[in-house]
Amino acid sequence: MTDCSKHSGADILMDPHRNHGVAFSQKERAELGLRGLLPPVPASSEQQVARMHEMLSRIELPIDKAMFLDSLHAHDESLFFRLLIERTEEYMPIVYTPTVGEVCQRFSHIFRYPRGLYISINDAGQVRELVENVPNEEVDVIVVTDGQRILGLGDQGLNGMGIPVGKLSLYTACAGIDPAKTLPVVIDVGTNNQEYLNDPLYLGLRHERITGERYAALIEEFVQEVRRRWPNVLIQFEDFGNHNAFELLHRYQEKILCFNDDIQGTAAVTLSGVYSALRIKKETLAEQRFLFLGAGEAATGIATLIVDALVDEGMDRAEAYKHCCLFDSKGLVTASRTGLAANKLPFAHDLDSADKFIDAVRLVRPTCIVGVAAQPGAFNSEVLREMAAINEHPMVFALSNPTSRAECDAETAYRETDGRALFASGSPFPPVDVCGKHFVPRQGNNCYVFPGLGLGAVFAKATWMPDGMFLTAARELAKLVSEEDLAQGSLYPSLGEVRAASVKIGAAVADYAYRHGLATADRPDDLEAAVAAFMYKPE
Template identity: 55%
Template structure:
């Protein structure tokens, strides 16, 4: 008779001694105290010496800094998260400026490109067309039942890298790490999700290590039914859960946001989060150089979800300052792969039509700059070096302080570098980028460019939405977040050339944004809890601090 080992296995409801070492949410490694080792039966399973968390952080940073490439650093941090979650978030909290380019842009892009080759341990939930009809059952497999924020991607437009299929999971994982590191949202509340609907990336389809669906992307009604099933499965399994759409292609991003934003609690970070951080940069730039938002003429390079999302929020902000919608839209101009968007062009996508103005068509971006004489250029095209020397010199000719926002990620896709922006405008540019750049020294003057990173916005917005249990996420919440962020830029920051606060302040800024967003939820009647007497204390009560808990 065959001996069935599995029949003898038991799965207790309370952790066994070994669970405390191998469950990353419970593990403290060498920081387990003598009393805990006695009570939990851990003697002999650990070295006899006991370390403080500070000593563990010192060890982790020593190992981290010995890695010879950014991808190896990414892999090291992922492994740390897999074995000791609390220590991982302590390291992020203490060294966020150093860690941000690794856990998010630009390194996360490379990690997604190499995802199937560096894969160690699954994080989050994967659903696919193969599971149709079973999404709700699959979500029940997730061990944490109190999920309050989900980041979901279908992998079609990962940063500026295109279709990476199931390998796009690195983005939801990275975003949720930032929710915890930047705003203190408890990691057990976070769920990264990839919905695998195939990939049109032939290289991935032919990669023997690829573990996604090896067929072209599902489109149309079949695609929509999968998204609908997932959204409903979330409602069935969790309560008061924020769903963040991330890195969906233009063909779906606007449609899905329009379909679900008034049905469930959701937003699209590429459309609304990017818009909010860009608007904050505009507000801060007005403080820095003097001027009004309504007096700006903004020319966008790129008319996808990021570009038109920024345009839409800037229009609302200008309307808030007294312009009509038509007047505000006349201050926002767009170019796409075919040139300047004007009324004479045929078959424009629906999201571009509101910005098709009566003007002479310009096929080239430089010609558009010369014809329109904008005060600001905003790059969201993913086209490296598109802000060429002639473009930036022209911007400097028609503006004393030209606004140059090169927001495309990763760094290799930026429309220009910080050095180029300053050098080609004689140091007069007000520059912001999507990925980090090192300080620039130009003729004895040092400029420290600000990074228009969505991490300044979405963690704080998410915390405010979660704490207030808001039914929906509104444009007013993102406008409010922009104002709070812009208000946190100091005169010292301006003097360094930055229109964003330093990353070391991001947790403090996120809590202020969360309080302001929650206030909007209460004012708009969207909150699911009573208004507290002290909103700041209420928000703070929801903030997770990465410190070890005592087990005895």
């Protein structure tokens, strides 16, 4: 009996879901066979968080902080999430962007703790066995990638697993999705990144990417098998290449509970920032013209949601499309161009051609430029000064990440527009003092919306997620930006408020599901309170 008790206690200390380290009370230590296995005096939650923060403060490099936090996640999950929740602004950039980009690039060299599900093209026809091997009895949210287009870094192959792991940490920290009910997944079909193919430590398949029917069949097998085991699971497609991203969303959006964060989540958080900026400009959405540097998933996703918002506000859809223009690797997307991808066609207008972005700015005369092409420095002095000449308050959204891929930094945006820019970014930038003003730029970070979107959909057990849910999330987030935020140039609330924001967004999304007949769970009398109570708390 004694040996069994000791063995049980040791097992608990090795299980990140059950281990609470020195926080176990004396009573728990006696009941669980932990006496003698821990220092004798229990510590409070506050002491544990303070200890971890002190240790992290001694680590200089963000990648090293990320590895420390990964170790903590692997052995004491509740402490990891307490730290992330209580110090969100400080540690979210470590757990996710921009540091997650470096984590992915070095994933095969720093791999230590198996986490999630790995499916390769060699597993075709056997995916059920792999899914059955997953220890999670229940899964509410899956984030899956094939690693083809990780952030602005391109093809990362299996190394892209860092993205699902990071995203799901935010699902828990920001929206209270139970970590025991989350599953990161990477689908390895090879990589076209020659550096990884030559890397002796690379953990993925060493051949070029498999495409076509074999690829589609593997994705279908994955979808069917995870939904067979967990029928209500939400699948978030993440960082797929442009063609596959649009194809998968088109194939599955109205059939299963899923969404693509790069297309739809980015759209919602960007539109929310636009709504905040319009409060400063004291203008309507219908008065705006948008020019996108980039024409892939993020650009057309954002543009499409802006069109949906304009239509919802009473504008004819054909007219609404004219408010958004795209600039891709071949120049301004116009009606005279041939061979355009399907996602670009609605935004191909009768305009003169422009081969340089500055010429497109002069031609379109946008009120807002949106950078989503991972071209660092593309919003240069010439572009920013032209935007300032056209607009009293130019909207400058430099959304590419990580930081090394940003179209411009906050200081440049404010300086080159004489402090008149309304700025949002994809990566964090420090406060800026320009022209006698103090600015606090904030990220147009998807973590403001995708956790709340998932929370609402999971709570209501929605059957699928129409575009109206993303418009709802964008508007709900914009309501949470205070006048004090706007006065300092912040188009989003503090990241420290993201968990409270997720409750509001989750309730609004669930309400949309109930009102539109998409929910299969019973509606509670007090929806917001029920959503808040549903959230995991690391206690």
